[in-house]
Amino acid sequence: MDTAFFTKNRKKLYEQLNDQSLIVLFAGEAPQKSGDEAYPFTPNRNFYYLSGISAPKVTLVATKFDGHVDENLFIERADPVIARWVGETIGSEEAASASGIQSIQLLENLDTFIKNQLEQKTYQHLYLDLEAKSWESPFKPSNKLAAEFAVRYPYLSIHNLYPVISDMRVTKSKEEIALIREAGQITADDGIKKTYWRTPNQA
DSSP states (O other): HHHHHHHHHHHHHHHSSSSSSSEEOOOOOOOOEEEEEEOOOOOHHHHHHOOOOOOOEEEEEEEEEEEEEEEEEEOOOOHHHHHHHOOOOHHHHHHHHHHHHOOOEGGGGGHHHHHHHHSSOOOOEEEOOOSSSSSSSSSHHHHHHHHHHHHOOTTTTEEEEEHHHHHHHSSOOOHHHHHHHHHHHHHHHHHHHHHOOOOOGGO
């Protein structure tokens, strides 16, 4: 899927949101398996749908003010030592190429960036993906941010983007339909190969 697909998805989302809005979306991170090992990472599906990025701990912050949208991606600082053990983190060029977002900043600056935005402009709305399977589900970064901001910035109206993005994903684009057909054909071809190479004892 090329960059234009993800850019188009974000544009469609922003058009549905109120002005004077702050939008914060998280890729998520892999759950911890043991003291020094994590499970394989799968990005938040809504985050990937909007960014094309499948790396952990990436955060997208968009602002909509006076009809104008600014976008920023926040990524981890590269650490050559840790990279030896768990692999390299996504770089600025790779993140920009995948998403079409040109403003790439370090994740360590995320809190300061959001704080400055709220101090410099009169925002009225905060949009987050607040997906949760049940009340017992562990708090995700978006849920924690919503709880914190409800106390610190009570004038903000907090909105759940999950149903909005889910509705968008129901209608598949031409690109998505082509990929679904391709995946179906690969599955069908694989089934034919397995049937063809079955031994007499397996028949």
